[in-house]
């Protein structure tokens with residue numbers, strides 16, 4: 076995407092008629108018809124049949140650089156009406172209007188003048204009349220030589236009518252008079268350019284001046300036909316500044332997801348991708364979230380109409396039922412009450428990605444593993460600066476013999492350090508499915524921000540699934556992290572498709 080050059084000097088040093096651009100050819104051809112003539116811009120526009128002055132100016136410039144034309148510039152001073160002058164020309168000079176009032180009034184006095192003219196005119200008006208010899212006498216304005224006043228005022232009006240004009244053509248005294256008054260006339264310098272053809276210009280044969288069809292856009296058609304072989308390409312100046320082309324790029328959220336992925340992959344984790352339509356059983360019961368937990372209510376969880384209910388193997392609902400009601404064989408006392416397998420089967424949109432890691436563990440209870448996911452979850456949240464009903468979690472588990480709390484904290488610290496946030500702390504927290512439970516906080520702009528939860532799965536979670544090694548688990552908000560990385564105050568900015576903002580985001 077380069078700008079086309081029109082008579083640009085850098086490429087024109089080695090000048091011959093061959094490299095003339097079309098407008099230059101046309102202009103020179105026209106100028107050959109009248110040698111020794113000073114061509115004005117108007118004449119060139121007219122003869123070349125151009126409307127755009129810039130085309131004529133460009134061609135004149137190019138031809139001058141090539142030595143075929145000479146440019147002459149003449150500066151002219153012009154006296155023309157300024158704002159007040161245009162006003163006076165339309166409505167009459169103030170002294171002319173006052174004089175008319177004076178001439179028509181039988182007893183011209185101050186009160187009358189002030190009632191006829193506004194204050195901003197009455198004041199200076201009296202001054203003007205005074206300088207024309209009009210005096211106060213016995214409370215009335217009188218003029219000793221009304222004829223002389225009339226003719227002076229007429230001369231002034233005629234002067235304004237004669238503008239614009241060159242200063243030499245104007246009467247000097249009158250010009251000085253108007254220059255001394257504010258806003259009536261002004262002097263401007265205009266530069267007119269004329270071109271004349273040089274001997275070299277005259278010498279160019281008419282053949283060299285026929286306009287050629289030159290190619291500025293290289294199209295598929297041109298390249299497919301053989302026409303490009305003989306085509307005359309317009310030159311481009313690759314040194315000129317040009318607009319940066321807008322290219323496609325990843326959405327900052329997608330870029331961030333890729334970044335998170337690559338960090339976990341680098342740390343030896345495998346990625347887990349799973350559905351977001353799930354059962355309450357896997358989303359909650361398997362995680363020992365009591366069936367009367369408030370988060371299960373409609374105001375927090377999106378339950379589905381279709382599928383309203385999904386099948387679950389009886390051995391699972393039985394096992395969860397035993398754990399929930401009395402702790403099963405784990406030594407726990409459970410939550411008490413009675414467990415409902417029907418509640419387990421309810422379809423919902425997953426509220427956390429722990430629903431997927433727990434199923435991975437259920438399918439692979441014995442093999443040590445490191446698994447992560449970056450995926451979408453749903454909660455019935457009111458949208459505000461820091462909440463969205465649909466967001467992403469960075470989920471992960473480590474299951475292996477000897478896994479412990481220290482290892483969990485180190486893993487999370489390592490992750491955030493790789494993300495560029497070396498200051499991380501953990502605080503005690505509570506989740507029904509982990510013991511101990513942690514909150515993870517990251518320091519940002521001097522403040523600690525909570526980014527997620529973590530812990531070690533409780534026996535109530537692991538034992539019914541046949542898991543015997545400790546499982547470290549965490550779930551962290553991706554959008555929260557995005558707010559830090561992109562420096563946002565409002566989480567909604569991520570999803571409003573503000574193109575200007577998107578284009579200006581740093582490449583992560």
Ligand code: PHE
Nearest residue numbers: 427429528529530548549550
């Ligand atoms: N699932 C929890 C949440 O959504 C986070 C978490 C995951 C906590 C794993 C502990 C263990 O906030």
